[in-house]
Amino acid sequence: MRVLLRVLAPVLGLAVAVVGVLVLLEVVAAWVRPNGNAGLVVPWQDWYATLGRIAWSDAPVPGIAICVAVLGLLLVLVGLLARRPDIAVDGPAPDITVTTSPRVLARLVGRRVRSADDVAAASVTASRRRVSVAAQAWGDAPPELAENVRARVDDLLDEIPLHRRPRVSVTVHDRKGVR
C-alpha cells in the first residue's frame, strides 16, 4: 500500500497541475483571441456543445459517476491503509525509538516453536496485537502440546521488550504419516 501511495502521490500532483495549466491556457487564449473557433490544446468548444446536449440522466453519466466514486473510495482506502505496520519495542531511553516488523516477530516465534522436538512444523502470523501459531504435531505428541508451545512463545515475548504484548493463540493439528 505504501509503495502504491508513493507512486500515486506524484501522479496525482502532476494531474492536478496539468489541469490547472490547461485551464489557465484555455481561459487566457479564449480571452486574447475571442474569435478563435477551437481551443488551444483542448477542444473545449466540442466538449461545450456535447455537454450542452447530454442530460444528467443520459446513458454514460451514471456509469461515469459510479466509476469516479469507486476511484475516490479506492484513493481514500489507499490513504488510510498506507500506515506502517510496525511493532513498537521499548527502548532504553526516551531519545531512542525502536521498531520491528511483524515479519521479524513471526520468524522469531516460528524458530522458537520449531526448535522443540515435539513440533513437526509450524506456521506463524504476527501483528502488533496478536501472534497466531498453527503447529503440526507428530502422531505421538502429548495432549498438553498446545500449552507447551504457548509457554515457549510467552518465554520469547518476555525476552523482547515489546511495547505492547500481543495476545497469543495456538492451534495444534496432527501430522499425517510417519515421523
Added chain:
Amino acid sequence: MSEHALRRRATAAIARSTAGERTLAVVVGLVLLAAGTLVWLLSLGVFGTGRAERPLLDPMIIEALHTQPLVTRLAAIVGGFLLAVLGLIWTAHALRPERRPDLLLDSGSPEGGTDTAIVVSAAAAAEAVGAQAAALPGVGRARARLVGTDAAPAVRVTLWLADDADVRDVLARLHDEVLATARASLGLDDLPAAVRLELDHLQPGPRVA
C-alpha cells in the same frame, strides 16, 4: 531539550513521513467520492426528475456566467493558477529525496583569525555509527543514516540481529556506547535515534543431533 521533543524527533526518524501523500490521497479521494455519488444520485432523479432531465451544461448557469464575463474569467484564471501551483508543490514534495544533514563541528570565527569551517558529512557520520553498531555483540550487520535537519539531526539505525542476540542488551549498548560516542565525537548535545530491528540470515539448526 525536553524529553517529549527528543521522543518526537526519534519517532520522526523512523521513516520518511508519508503524512502529506496520505492526506493528498484522502482529500482527492473524498472529493471524487462525493462528486461521483452526488452526480449518480442526480442522474437517478433523487433531486427531482426535472433536474435529471436538464443538460450537464445548464443554460441557466451559462447565462449567469455570461452576465459577468470578467469575474468568470478571473475566477477561472485564479483557480487554474492555484491548481497548477498546488499540483507542482505536491509533486515536488513527493519526489524530493530525504534530507541528509551534514554536521557542522566548527564554523570558524573571522575574529579569531580562522575562517575554516569543519563539517562532517552525513555519510561519514552515519558510516561511523553503523560500523560501531555492527561490532556490538549479537549484531550481525548494521546500517545507519543521518536524517532530520542541520539544526536537529537524528540517526536511523537498522540492526540485523544474530540468532543469540539479547535484544535488551543490544539496545542498551547501542545507547550507552555507540550513540554516546557519536554524540561526544560530533559535539552534539542530543542525537535521537530510531532503531529498526531485523533478523540476520538464520542458520537452521540440525533437526537430528
